[in-house]
Amino acid sequence: MPNHGSALDQLCINTIRCLSIDAVEKAKSGHPGLPMGAAPMAYVLWQKHLRHQPLNPTWLNRDRFILSPGHGCTLLYSLLHLSGYPHVTLDELKNFRQWGSQTPGHSEYGHTAGVETTTGPLGQGFSNGVGMGIAQKYLAAYFNRPGHDVLDYKIYALVSDGDLMEGVASEAASLAGHLKLDNLIYLYDDNHMSIEGHTTVAFTEDRAKRFEAYGWHVQCVPDGNDLEAIDQAITCAKGVVGKPHIINIRTLIGFGSPNKKDTPEVHGSALGEDEVKLTKKAYGWDPEKHFYVPAAAQVEFRKAVAKGVQVEQAWNDSRSAYQKAHPDLARELTDWFSKKLPAGWTDLLPDLSKEKPMATRVASGKTLNALCAKLPMLLGGSADLAPSTNTIMKEAAHFQAPDLSSELGNYAGRNLHFGVREHAMAAAVNGMALSGALIPYGATFLQFFDYCKAAVRLSAFMGVRSIWVFTHDSIGLGEDGPTHQPIEHLANLRTIHGLVTIRPSDATEVPVAWKIALERVNGPTALILTRQNVAVLDRSKFPSAANVEKGFYILLGSAQEKPAVILIASGSEVEPTLAAAELLQKEGVQVRVVAAPSLELFDQQSQSYRDEVLPPTVRARVAVEAAHPMCWFKYVGLDGAVVGMNTYGASAPAKVLFEKFGFTPQHIAAAARKTMGK
Ligand SMILES: Cc1ncc(C[n+]2csc(CCOP(=O)(O)OP(=O)(O)O)c2C)c(N)n1
Numbered sequence: 229m230p231n232h233g234s235a236l237d238q239l240c241i242n243t244i245r246c247l248s249i250d251a252v253e254k255a256k257s258g259h260p261g262l263p264m265g266a267a268p269m270a271y272v273l274w275q276k277h278l279r280h281q282p283l284n285p286t287w288l289n290r291d292r293f294i295l296s297p298g299h300g301c302t303l304l305y306s307l308l309h310l311s312g313y314p315h316v317t318l319d320e321l322k323n324f325r326q327w328g329s330q331t332p333g334h335s336e337y338g339h340t341a342g343v344e345t346t347t348g349p350l351g352q353g354f355s356n357g358v359g360m361g362i363a364q365k366y367l368a369a370y371f372n373r374p375g376h377d378v379l380d381y382k383i384y385a386l387v388s389d390g391d392l393m394e395g396v397a398s399e400a401a402s403l404a405g406h407l408k409l410d411n412l413i414y415l416y417d418d419n420h421m422s423i424e425g426h427t428t429v430a431f432t433e434d435r436a437k438r439f440e441a442y443g444w445h446v447q448c449v450p451d452g453n454d455l456e457a458i459d460q461a462i463t464c465a466k467g468v469v470g471k472p473h474i475i476n477i478r479t480l481i482g483f484g485s486p487n488k489k490d491t492p493e494v495h496g497s498a499l500g501e502d503e504v505k506l507t508k509k510a511y512g513w514d515p516e517k518h519f520y521v522p523a524a525a526q527v528e529f530r531k532a533v534a535k536g537v538q539v540e541q542a543w544n545d546s547r548s549a550y551q552k553a554h555p556d557l558a559r560e561l562t563d564w565f566s567k568k569l570p571a572g573w574t575d576l577l578p579d580l581s582k583e584k585p586m587a588t589r590v591a592s593g594k595t596l597n598a599l600c601a602k603l604p605m606l607l608g609g610s611a612d613l614a615p616s617t618n619t620i621m622k623e624a625a626h627f628q629a630p631d632l633s634s635e636l637g638n639y640a641g642r643n644l645h646f647g648v649r650e651h652a653m654a655a656a657v658n659g660m661a662l663s664g665a666l667i668p669y670g671a672t673f674l675q676f677f678d679y680c681k682a683a684v685r686l687s688a689f690m691g692v693r694s695i696w697v698f699t700h701d702s703i704g705l706g707e708d709g710p711t712h713q714p715i716e717h718l719a720n721l722r723t724i725h726g727l728v729t730i731r732p733s734d735a736t737e738v739p740v741a742w743k744i745a746l747e748r749v750n751g752p753t754a755l756i757l758t759r760q761n762v763a764v765l766d767r768s769k770f771p772s773a774a775n776v777e778k779g780f781y782i783l784l785g786s787a788q789e790k791p792a793v794i795l796i797a798s799g800s801e802v803e804p805t806l807a808a809a810e811l812l813q814k815e816g817v818q819v820r821v822v823a824a825p826s827l828e829l830f831d832q833q834s835q836s837y838r839d840e841v842l843p844p845t846v847r848a849r850v851a852v853e854a855a856h857p858m859c860w861f862k863y864v865g866l867d868g869a870v871v872g873m874n875t876y877g878a879s880a881p882a883k884v885l886f887e888k889f890g891f892t893p894q895h896i897a898a899a900a901r902k903t904m905g906k
């Protein structure tokens with residue numbers, strides 16, 4: 229027999245439902261169906277299991293709760309309000325979806341305290357959770373000691389049909405099963421409904437078997453209103469080790485609405501005044517009361533505050549004991565979570581100025597390995613391309629479930645193997661960054677940024693320190709051909725607000741680029757690196773590579789001289805551009821070369837610096853980059869030119885491609901002459 233709990237339980241659940249309904253109704257838009265169906269599971273989880281601290285939403289050892297179907301966010305806002313999160317007042321619920329509110333149309337990390345990640349694009353929250361699970365395992369392996377489990381939090385998520393349909397979630401689920409992330413407990417709102425109707429139109433596989441095959445521990449609750457069954461399933465999940473957990477809970481979308489329950493309409497539109505009344509009556513609610521929180525429900529929910537204070541206090545006590553027993557670790561723990569890097573770490577940045585021509589990906593590998601020992605909060609990996617992206621930390625172990633052969637690794641490992649799963653890698657990297665303590669990186673070929681795009685955008689939108697390592701950055705990768713040669717990707721990356729993209733000119737700029745990425749605590753960085761060797765600039769003749777911090781800098785020529793033409797180049801195109809400058813100099817042309825590793829960083833400089841590098845009176849300008857020319861017109865202006873890629877690449881050796889597509893000193897010099905009117 230299903231157990232629907234006490235009258236008080238029902239009152240509390242209906243409070244969540246009615247607040248959600250009222251918020252959507254007042255906004256005249258939103259998604260009431262999911263909160264109405266999923267309120268019982270959310271109630272059981274939040275009241276009985278979730279360890280959180282409403283008065284300190286970022287308490288380190290809190291359990292994380294992800295609402296992966298972000299469209300159902302009135303459920304989360306109602307829970308935050310009822311549990312006593314100070315910023316989510318009743319007025320904020322009334323302001324749902326309005327300008328300046330704490331309650332935007334989909335839940336946003338960094339906007340509303342208590343929201344652990346930004347959700348809305350389905351599948352992301354699910355996959356962020358996997359990264360959070362990886363992070364917790366690593367943090368526990370690093371910091372916990374016998375008798376001192378200082379970081380033992382769990383990751384709970386509510387996930388929907390849409391989440392499970394998304395490819396990224398399949399990738400992430402497969403990875404989580406392989407890694408045996410038993411700290412994940414996912415509640416699946418199995419309501420058989422999405423926007424186009426019943427899931428039979430597009431989603432008919434046996435979800436339980438699918439997750440079993442991934443290596444998850446699967447439980448099913450046939451009645452989403454059966455509080456005891458939900459409670460038992462969560463309790464059971466907490467006790468079963470070695471597998472991630474999913475609990476398929478059969479619910480009805482829009483539960484309680486006499487005419488709209490179990491229909492797609494209730495997914496994404498307000499119920500309407502009449503249906504609200506009928507629904508509230510069905511809940512035993514006063515249909516005339518809006519945004520109503522019964523006193524008894526209020527008291528029940530607000531127990532979360534006292535409980536939160538208590539668990540945090542207990543944790544503080546155990547942390548004091550930890551501090552006594554392991555003072556150095558305790559100090560590190562504080563530093564990691566306050567994003568403080570160890571003193572003197574920059575001394576380890578390698579000096580690559582004496583190297584022979586070197587691919588910038590190789591320079592990146594050297595940098596990473598030089599920093600490895602000093603920065604244990606830095607970890608990451610690649611989507612099965614680590615030998616090519618040079619992202620293995622040789623001295624570090626590999627991150628694997630510890631019960632696999634110890635040779636393979638354990639949870640203290642820092643080299644992650646994401647498998648050929650770029651999208652899940654990127655979403656998991658974001659989840660790792662959201663831990664608040666780790667600096668994660670994810671690597672692949674720049675071409676496959678396409679497969680990471682949604683998560684890279686979210687890293688920037690959320691302002692988290694994810695580091696993206698994209699190598700094989702142009703036609704310069706050569707023989708693999710145009711399927712692997714990125715063209716439009718740089719332009720695309722540079723349109724992502726909040727992301728800093730850096731394409732170093734040579735090996736010496738790479739450690740500076742890493743330094744920038746590591747120090748950008750509130751935002752992601754993309755490092756764009758070559759497959760092929762590029763000349764190492766002799767920094768006794770050229771200005772310091774530290775100038776990367778300014779985005780663009782004068783590489784050849786002086787700020788005092790007014791050039792006849794300015795050549796602007798990034799990455800591997802700096803080398804032929806310098807050679808073009810030499811040709812022009814021989815003709816007596818006063819030429820300036822500007823190295824342009826980062827457009828975003830340059831745009832942040834003062835007007836006077838930007839005018840110094842690109843004097844407004846000098847209109848003859850040529851930008852050179854083996855990529856889509858789009859982002860350069862702003863810098864070269866109407867009188868300038870771009871030597872870029874106006875077509876796809878081709879399969880041939882890099883040298884041939886550079887010649888055929890015009891990245892030669894002669895062609896660049898010719899473009900310069902043309903802009904000078906010669
Ligand atoms: C990546 C992505 N594609 C499409 C959408 C638009 N969208 C919002 S909800 C939804 C599906 C809803 O089904 P489900 O996830 O089961 O939620 P429910 O209707 O049960 O609330 C879609 C397609 C989205 N938010 N994200």
Ligand SMILES: [Mg+2]
Nearest residue numbers: 389419421422
């Ligand atoms: Mg659904």
